[in-house]
Amino acid sequence: MELRRFHRMTYTAPALLTCNNLTYEGRLGNISLQGALVSANEGLMVTPGDRCTVEIHPEDAEKPLLMYAEVIHSFYSMVGVKFLLTEEEEERLYLLLQGITPEPDKLKHEWEHVLHGDGQQGESSA
Numbered sequence: 001m002e003l004r005r006f007h008r009m010t011y012t013a014p015a016l017l018t019c020n021n022l023t024y025e026g027r028l029g030n031i032s033l034q035g036a037l038v039s040a041n042e043g044l045m046v047t048p049g050d051r052c053t054v055e056i057h058p059e060d061a062e063k064p065l066l067m068y069a070e071v072i073h074s075f076y077s078m079v080g081v082k083f084l085l086t087e088e089e090e091e092r093l094y095l096l097l098q099g100i101t102p103e104p105d106k107l108k109h110e111w112e113h114v115l116h117g118d119g120q121q122g123e124s125s126a
Contacts, residue, residue: 006032006110009101013059017079019052019071020045026077028056033093033110035072035082044079046071054081058096065092090115 008030017024017038026040036054046052050071057064067089069081085093094111101107 006034007103007106008032008037009097011100014057016055016057017044017046017052017081018055019050029078031056031097033083033090033097033107033115035069035080038079038081040077040079043076044074046074046079048073051084052081054083056096060099061096065089065096067093 009032011028011031013028015026015028015036015038017026017040022045024040024042024044026038029037029039031037036056038054048071052069052071053066054069055064055066068084070084071079072082073080083089083093094107097107098104
């Protein structure tokens with residue numbers, strides 16, 4: 001059963017994942033307004049439910065995007081996280097995604113109606 005409400009975009013950028021007082025270097029595999037898949041350069045010692053930070057280093061950004069997240073699933077060196085964003089982080093992420101999405105109308109719909117509108121739980125954009 002598909003639970004995602006946000007479409008994923010392929011986006012590879014350097015990333016740091018800090019969880020349980022350990023920092024892992026890696027890369028993003030994909031990203032959405034709700035979360036991301038991070039591939040680390042080594043095995044991860046994380047479990048679903050762990051709180052962590054994800055630091056993304058976009059090539060054209062002056063400063064990295066640092067976001068709190070929750071581990072949803074993990075397997076050896078890969079982890080799927082759900083973002084726990086402040087309003088400012090959410091806006092920075094949206095601006096980043098605007099520059100990489102192949103589906104700008106879908107992204108705008110997710111931003112306006114799902115995140116900031118009446119966003120029905122049953123909607124799916126996958």
